[in-house]
Amino acid sequence: KEDFSGHQVLRILAANEAQVEKVRELEKLEHLQLDFWRGPSRLFLPIDVRVPFSSLQSVKVFLEANGVKYSIMIEDVQLLLDEEEKEMFAFRSRARS
Amino acid sequence: TDTFNYAAYHTLAEINEFIDLLVAENPNLVSKIQIGNSYEGRPLNVLKFSTGGSNRPAIWIDTGIHSREWVTQASGVWFAKKITDDYGQDEKLTAILDSLDIFLEIVTNPDGFAFTHSSNRLWRKTRSISAGSSCVGVDPNRNWDAGFGLSGASSNPCSETYHGKFANSEVEVKSIVDFVNSHGNIKAFISIHSYSQLLLYPYGYTTTQAAHQPELDALAKAAVNNLSSLYGTKYKYGSIITTIYQASGGTVDWTYNSGIKYSYTFELRDTGFYGFLLPARQIIPTAQETWLGLITIMDYTLKHPY
Numbered sequence: 001k002e003d004f005s006g007h008q009v010l011r012i013l014a015a016n017e018a019q020v021e022k023v024r025e026l027e028k029l030e031h032l033q034l035d036f037w038r039g040p041s042r043l044f045l046p047i048d049v050r051v052p053f054s055s056l057q058s059v060k061v062f063l064e065a066n067g068v069k070y071s072i073m074i075e076d077v078q079l080l081l082d083e084e085e086k087e088m089f090a091f092r093s094r095a096r097s
Numbered sequence: 098t099d100t101f102n103y104a105a106y107h108t109l110a111e112i113n114e115f116i117d118l119l120v121a122e123n124p125n126l127v128s129k130i131q132i133g134n135s136y137e138g139r140p141l142n143v144l145k146f147s148t149g150g151s152n153r154p155a156i157w158i159d160t161g162i163h164s165r166e167w168v169t170q171a172s173g174v175w176f177a178k179k180i181t182d183d184y185g186q187d188e189k190l191t192a193i194l195d196s197l198d199i200f201l202e203i204v205t206n207p208d209g210f211a212f213t214h215s216s217n218r219l220w221r222k223t224r225s226i227s228a229g230s231s232c233v234g235v236d237p238n239r240n241w242d243a244g245f246g247l248s249g250a251s252s253n254p255c256s257e258t259y260h261g262k263f264a265n266s267e268v269e270v271k272s273i274v275d276f277v278n279s280h281g282n283i284k285a286f287i288s289i290h291s292y293s294q295l296l297l298y299p300y301g302y303t304t305t306q307a308a309h310q311p312e313l314d315a316l317a318k319a320a321v322n323n324l325s326s327l328y329g330t331k332y333k334y335g336s337i338i339t340t341i342y343q344a345s346g347g348t349v350d351w352t353y354n355s356g357i358k359y360s361y362t363f364e365l366r367d368t369g370f371y372g373f374l375l376p377a378r379q380i381i382p383t384a385q386e387t388w389l390g391l392i393t394i395m396d397y398t399l400k401h402p403y
Contacts, residue, residue: 002217009372035219035257037372038293041341045293048372050219073370080374081218084106087377091105 004077006053009037011046011073012063022066023047032059048073098122103175103384105377106167109139109211112204115174116142123181126194132202133272136225139207141272146180146199154402155198156285156395157277157357162237162269162348163221164209166291168365168375168383173203173289175384176391193395197284206237206269219373221257223267230254235261238290240270243350244302249343260346277355285359285398286352287391292372293341294332295364296321296390299353301337301344309358310336316397317361324390328382330368332390337362359398363387 014020020040026049027036035050051059063070074080098118107115120127126146133141147153160173180199183190193199204210208224222234232255239250242264246252250260265271277283298313300306307313317334324332337344349360366383367375375383 001215002219004219011370030253030255039342042339045341073372074374077219077374080371084218084374084377088106091102091377 004050004081006056007050007077008053008056008072009048009050009074009077010059010063010070011048012068012070013046014040014044014068019066019068020044020047022062022068026059026062034059050074050077098178098181101174101178103171103178104381106171106380107174108214109204109207112170112174113140113142116144116177116203119144119177119181126181126184127177130200132276133268135206135208136223136268137208137211139211141202141207141269142204143276144177144201144203146184146194146201148184148194152280152282153196153198154282154284155200155280156193156287156398157200157202157283157352158287158289158391159202159205159273160289161203161210162205162288163290164206164213165219165221165373166365167213167373168291168367168380169289170204170210171377171380172365172384172387173201175381176388177201177203179384179388189392189396193399196399197395199395200283202273205273208269209234222259223269225261225267227254227259227262232259235259235267237267237270238288238348239344239346240264240267241274241346241348241351243347243354244300244345247302247343247345249302249338249345258344264346274351277352277357283352283357284403285361285394286349286357287361287363287394288348289363289365289387291365292367292375293364294330294366294368295340295362296324296332296334297337297340297349297362297364298334299336299350299360301347301350304338307336307353313359313361316359316394319397320361320390320393323393324386327386327389330366330386358403359394361394363390
């Protein structure tokens with residue numbers, strides 16, 4: 001199973017079109033292996049992106065250098081997945097019993 | 098199916114077991130149609146809810162075309178049970194089913210869904226092999242023959258929005274296309290995704306307004322108001338391209354261009370900070386509120402034949 005330990009989901013709040021464009025530049029950098037959960041949109045809805053641990057530092061530096069506000073929506077994706085899996089397992093064993 | 102746990106996420110096998118059980122419990126209302134097989138050979142099962150007649154006007158609902166959007170398949174299971182519970186009890190749904198059929202495809206991308214359980218919980222695409230590339234899968238919501246390959250999809254097989262080699266290259270998409278074309282009397286088509294609380298209508302590949310845009314917008318507004326009335330979940334609505342971004346090769350652009358006027362995409366919860374990893378405790382409230390939006394669209398379809 002794919003392990004997402006250390007991966008974080010950043011919630012980016014672009015203040016204007018120029019900042020949305022900056023985020024779009026990130027989208028094009030394949031080596032960062034970014035996974036946009038919510039891509040840049042018309043309505044300036046939050047942009048949510050899963051960032052592998054290896055890319056975290058450079059993505060945060062890039063955003064901060066461009067004055068783009070962000071918060072950490074999910075500290076560690078794998079922790080949340082482990083919780084989800086535990087819950088599914090618990091339900092299943094209850095169902096079996 | 099009364100003891101089935103609707104407040105938990107389930108595997109593909111458990112959902113298929115639920116489907117067979119629901120059919121067995123309701124032989125006069127529910128049947129299972131297999132519209133094809135997925136790329137890896139899994140059945141593409143569609144539930145048909147019908148109270149008689151042949152080739153009646155119908156409503157299509159699908160969930161799980163993006164496999165990681167687990168709250169949608171879970172909501173689809175809840176919708177199926179809701180329909181069997183409410184027929185004969187709820188006036189609105191009974192009137193709908195006395196005149197229209199409902200088709201519900203709960204696991205529209207079974208290969209991707211199985212993969213989210215076995216290998217990668219965040220898998221979104223199909224699992225087809227792209228010749229010449231080490232990357233797998235096509236975005237099944239970019240593979241339809243509506244603006245296919247235009248801006249708003251990627252030609253890179255490694256991208257999450259890869260549109261595929263050609264329109265309908267994905268058997269999971271082609272099977273629905275063939276079913277809709279052969280049925281020929283689908284009047285509403287609702288494709289359910291997550292997340293970001295949106296109700297969207299065509300177009301996504303062009304800024305050209307849909308011919309029925311005022312009517313689609315008014316119906317979306319009514320559906321969102323109804324949906325929000327339950328738990329206050331805030332939704333936005335509008336055409337795909339003006340509300341979120343340009344997206345080509347999308348499902349409801351093709352269904353609308355095929356003459357299905359009431360073509361909508363839902364983006365369900367997350368209202369908080371979980372994204373695709375929405376806790377199972379939110380499945381039922383999400384399904385309940387979405388149902389109010391669905392009923393609004395289905396009721397309108399019944400009362401506004403075309």
